[in-house]
Amino acid sequence: MQPAVDLVVFGASGDLARRKILPSLGRLAARDSQAIRVIGAGRSAKATEEFRLLVGEAGGGERLAATADWVHLDYAAPSSFAPLQELVAATPCVIFYLATPPETFSDILLALSASGLARSRDPMRRIVVEKPLGHDLASARALNAQLAEAFDEEQIFRIDHYLAKDTVQNVLALRFSNSLFEPVWNRTLVETILITVAEEEGIGQRAGYYDHTGAVRDIIQNHALQLLALITMEPPTTFDAEYVRRAKRAALRAMLPIDPTMAVRGQYEGYLDEEGVAPDSRRETYVAARLQIENWRWDGVPIFVRTGKALTRRVTEVMIKLRDAPMLRIGGRRQRGIPTLIVIRIQPDEGISLRIGAKRPGTKFELVPAGMRLDYARLTRAALPDAYENVLSEVLAGGHSAFPGAEEIELSWEIVDPLLRAWESEGHPEVYPRGSWGPHAADDLVATGGGGRWIVSGDEPGTS
Numbered sequence: 218m219q220p221a222v223d224l225v226v227f228g229a230s231g232d233l234a235r236r237k238i239l240p241s242l243g244r245l246a247a248r249d250s251q252a253i254r255v256i257g258a259g260r261s262a263k264a265t266e267e268f269r270l271l272v273g274e275a276g277g278g279e280r281l282a283a284t285a286d287w288v289h290l291d292y293a294a295p296s297s298f299a300p301l302q303e304l305v306a307a308t309p310c311v312i313f314y315l316a317t318p319p320e321t322f323s324d325i326l327l328a329l330s331a332s333g334l335a336r337s338r339d340p341m342r343r344i345v346v347e348k349p350l351g352h353d354l355a356s357a358r359a360l361n362a363q364l365a366e367a368f369d370e371e372q373i374f375r376i377d378h379y380l381a382k383d384t385v386q387n388v389l390a391l392r393f394s395n396s397l398f399e400p401v402w403n404r405t406l407v408e409t410i411l412i413t414v415a416e417e418e419g420i421g422q423r424a425g426y427y428d429h430t431g432a433v434r435d436i437i438q439n440h441a442l443q444l445l446a447l448i449t450m451e452p453p454t455t456f457d458a459e460y461v462r463r464a465k466r467a468a469l470r471a472m473l474p475i476d477p478t479m480a481v482r483g484q485y486e487g488y489l490d491e492e493g494v495a496p497d498s499r500r501e502t503y504v505a506a507r508l509q510i511e512n513w514r515w516d517g518v519p520i521f522v523r524t525g526k527a528l529t530r531r532v533t534e535v536m537i538k539l540r541d542a543p544m545l546r547i548g549g550r551r552q553r554g555i556p557t558l559i560v561i562r563i564q565p566d567e568g569i570s571l572r573i574g575a576k577r578p579g580t581k582f583e584l585v586p587a588g589m590r591l592d593y594a595r596l597t598r599a600a601l602p603d604a605y606e607n608v609l610s611e612v613l614a615g616g617h618s619a620f621p622g623a624e625e626i627e628l629s630w631e632i633v634d635p636l637l638r639a640w641e642s643e644g645h646p647e648v649y650p651r652g653s654w655g656p657h658a659a660d661d662l663v664a665t666g667g668g669g670r671w672i673v674s675g676d677e678p679g680t681s
């Protein structure tokens with residue numbers, strides 16, 4: 218029987234397919250009665266049976282594994298796409314998912330067009346491209362132009378899976394469904410914003426991708442800047458995808474390109490020994506940078522972003538530090554107020570917390586830091602859905618609310634391009650020990666740049 222949907226995954230033998238796409242698809246297929254067939258397509262000469270085994274082992278489930286297919290092709294040879302064309306010819310909806318390194322996107326798009334697989338103005342032919350889209354601003358522009366030649370905008374889904382995380386979507390709910398926060402969300406009351414995207418793992422088996430990419434392209438250009446745009450944008454007119462995209466575009470347009478003297482790069486100890494890494498690689502596995510937004514809301518507020526592999530622990534969070542309350546005089550002695558911290562914890566232990574000053578219980582009037590916390594998982598009895606489950610279910614439904622638009626992606630490249638150019642041409646990242654918080658220079662960056670010091674919740678009283 219012909220399936221209702223064919224999901225053609227280019228790069229299906231890779232890390233992303235195994236860890237994220239196939240398990241999420243398996244969960245969706247188990248919930249949904251829609252008949253989906255997954256077709257792996259790539260350079261590896263796999264037997265269909267071998268791929269079926271891979272789908273099953275990756276958690277794709279029996280149903281998906283039983284119908285899965287593999288097509289061996291050469292991304293750069295359009296004629297090798299003919300068997301794929303034949304396989305999907307009678308399927309009503311065909312989705313092409315580019316889960317390959319960015320340098321392959323252009324060839325695959327050309328081959329899809331040349332072989333007649335891409336059909337513009339047909340909403341039942343869709344294309345999904347993984348981040349990062351391009352390697353720099355110029356290549357991102359070229360890829361967007363190429364995408365627009367082959368497909369209409371409604372057929373294109375540019376993935377940034379951070380946007381599909383429930384806790385990232387919850388930033389919109391926190392900011393715009395509570396009248397408490399919006400009045401303080403500006404330069405008058407916010408002293409600094411610190412964003413941490415830390416990973417405990419190293420690069421694993423991903424050198425082929427990562428050693429060409431590095432932390433700026435892998436995380437800052439997409440996940441971190443999208444998160445920052447949601448944190449700093451103006452309220453959208455409505456929460457429909459187009460208005461949210463419009464608000465994010467305005468925020469990104471107001472961010473100044475990163476000044477290379479306001480950024481620090483690092484490489485974890487042992488990176489050069491990872492399988493597949495060039496022995497003299499200068500690729501950064503850590504970056505910290507100071508950002509500035511030139512608009513009425515944020516002018517003068519220092520914003521810091523850091524990300525890295527092989528750090529102390531896995532944590533993604535946004536820490537918004539409000540200005541100190543005025544000094545208090547207690548028993549004739551001046552005491553500093555306790556700065557309010559708003560913490561948006563994206564992962565793990567998803568939630569939102571507020572660190573405030575409170576009176577220590579007892580006879581003396583003494584201030585202590587205290588925490589108020591929303592534990593996000595408690596809002597539901599079900600497990601929180603994986604971001605890729607949200608992404609795939611939206612692609613299958615044809616919705617666009619969790620995807621950035623073409624212009625947002627180009628604006629983000631404009632912000633990081635000067636840094637990439639500076640780092641490409643000279644210098645070497647500072648080596649940091651595995652399991653640390655990265656190079657010491659990142660502490661100086663925050664201290665001298667007006668951000669105080671890096672904080673993650675748990676390290677600071679009242680922020681557990």
Ligand code: NDP
Nearest residue numbers: 228230231232233259260261316317318319347348349426
């Ligand atoms: P991999 O390095 O595992 O590559 C995926 C597949 O692409 C490989 O199995 C291979 O398939 C093909 N491939 C790899 N290198 C090349 C090359 N130089 N030329 C042609 N084909 C190649 O990457 P990931 O799966 O980790 O990432 C793929 C994409 O997904 C990237 O764009 C990445 O940014 C994005 N992504 C990855 C995430 C992750 O956690 N891994 C998370 C979010 C996004 P074959 O040999 O069969 O053709």
Ligand code: BG6
Nearest residue numbers: 348378416435436440533564604
């Ligand atoms: C991907 C990056 O986009 O995000 C990976 O390519 C990174 O390097 C991953 O590990 C992190 O995603 P998550 O959802 O585990 O935070």
